[in-house]
Amino acid sequence: MARAFKIKVPASSANIGPGYDVLGVGLSLFLELEVTIDSSLAHETNDDPNNCKLSYTKESEGYSTVPLRSDANLITRTALYVLRCNNIRNFPSGTKVHVSNPIPLGRGLGSSGAAVVAGVILGNEVAQLGFSKQRMLDYCLMIERHPDNITAAMMGGFCGSFLRDLTPQEMERREIPLAEVLPEPSGGEDTGLVPPLPPTDIGRHVKYQWNPVIKCIAIIPHFELSTADSRGVLPKAYPTQDLVFNLQRLAVLTTALTMNPPNADLIYPAMQDRVHQPYRKTLIPGLTEILSCVTPSTYPGLLGICLSGAGPTILALATENFEEISQEIINRFAKNGIKCSWKLLEPAYDGASVEQQ
Numbered sequence: 001m002a003r004a005f006k007i008k009v010p011a012s013s014a015n016i017g018p019g020y021d022v023l024g025v026g027l028s029l030f031l032e033l034e035v036t037i038d039s040s041l042a043h044e045t046n047d048d049p050n051n052c053k054l055s056y057t058k059e060s061e062g063y064s065t066v067p068l069r070s071d072a073n074l075i076t077r078t079a080l081y082v083l084r085c086n087n088i089r090n091f092p093s094g095t096k097v098h099v100s101n102p103i104p105l106g107r108g109l110g111s112s113g114a115a116v117v118a119g120v121i122l123g124n125e126v127a128q129l130g131f132s133k134q135r136m137l138d139y140c141l142m143i144e145r146h147p148d149n150i151t152a153a154m155m156g157g158f159c160g161s162f163l164r165d166l167t168p169q170e171m172e173r174r175e176i177p178l179a180e181v182l183p184e185p186s187g188g189e190d191t192g193l194v195p196p197l198p199p200t201d202i203g204r205h206v207k208y209q210w211n212p213v214i215k216c217i218a219i220i221p222h223f224e225l226s227t228a229d230s231r232g233v234l235p236k237a238y239p240t241q242d243l244v245f246n247l248q249r250l251a252v253l254t255t256a257l258t259m260n261p262p263n264a265d266l267i268y269p270a271m272q273d274r275v276h277q278p279y280r281k282t283l284i285p286g287l288t289e290i291l292s293c294v295t296p297s298t299y300p301g302l303l304g305i306c307l308s309g310a311g312p313t314i315l316a317l318a319t320e321n322f323e324e325i326s327q328e329i330i331n332r333f334a335k336n337g338i339k340c341s342w343k344l345l346e347p348a349y350d351g352a353s354v355e356q357q
């Protein structure tokens with residue numbers, strides 16, 4: 001019998017200033033997968049080694065660059081990982097996945113987090129595994145090993161999250177790289193291995209309230225910065241005073257963003273950071289100046305400003321003056337020879353969803 005369903009996963013902005021690898025907010029920009037499974041169309045999916053015909057809308061971010069082989073594409077490769085952990089080698093024959101992706105790649109808006117969440121949900125749905133969102137988070141966290149984007153994309157809203165300590169045995173399962181349990185993309189052999197199941201409850205989270213008058217402006221430079229490269233410039237150890245600086249602000253910020261009316265005098269300084277932004281300025285021309293060029297006194301309605309995720313996108317939280325705030329930041333990037341676009345977004349309160357059709 002043929003089946004069809006749609007998977008929707010929001011973009012996300014991680015860190016929100018002092019919350020490096022901790023805070024994340026889902027954003028109203030959605031990766032969408034239209035999935036059909038029809039075994040009578042098996043001949044149309046035979047070209048793919050795993051029975052999955054993958055396509056992207058022409059308007060999608062990454063349309064001309066993302067791989068379409070199911071064992072090379074991040075979404076379907078993740079789904080295959082879930083299937084194989086559960087002793088299923090391939091997609092059901094006649095599986096087609098049509099992707100619409102408005103989330104820019106490598107810009108700090110959680111495109112890979114959304115792709116991983118979509119892939120885990122895809123695996124869960126095609127094999128009808130019946131996992132809860134909490135269990136699906138475990139699978140996601142075996143692949144993207146920081147919980148901030150993943151949690152916000154899966155659960156929605158404004159989340160704080162951490163990874164629990166794993167036992168030495170669990171640690172062994174977690175250390176197995178994906179490349180060892182899936183065939184390598186370009187024609188590698190299927191090892192036939194069944195990957196170990198992820199440990200349970202790897203990620204723990206809470207959802208904070210968010211004052212809905214606070215909107216999220218994303219100013220998006222037209223260059224990519226991979227999260228891995230942007231993590232590579234961070235130090236291995238920090239001075240105590242820098243950690244205390246961030247912890248103090250983190251404790252205040254999570255509640256300050258729930259309060260009505262929002263208090264810019266509290267939120268703006270609480271969004272300062274000494275753990276990741278100062279180091280990432282080497283990769284994002286003009287970052288330090290850009291983060292200080294708009295303040296609540298020069299732009300009424302502005303509440304706070306920070307790097308979105310690993311960058312290079314800038315996240316500004318504001319209640320008004322959206323165009324003016326964006327233009328100021330766009331002009332500053334332009335002085336460094338960088339073009340940008342901008343989007344006005346809201347929190348995506350509900351997170352990832354599946355709609356049967």
Ligand SMILES: Nc1ncnc2c1ncn2[C@@H]1O[C@H](COP(=O)(O)OP(=O)(O)O)[C@@H](O)[C@H]1O
Nearest residue numbers: 074101105106107108109110111112115226227
């Ligand atoms: N919708 C998608 N389909 C396929 N691959 C994707 C998709 N979204 C993200 N990716 C992969 O993730 C990479 C970007 O991940 P990353 O460097 O973590 O940046 P981001 O900040 O956007 O998450 C892309 O280059 C691509 O390989």
Ligand SMILES: N[C@@H](CCOP(=O)(O)O)C(=O)O
Nearest residue numbers: 014021108109110227309310
């Ligand atoms: N905490 C991570 C978040 C990465 O987010 P992304 O949207 O850039 O993938 C980090 O700062 O490295």
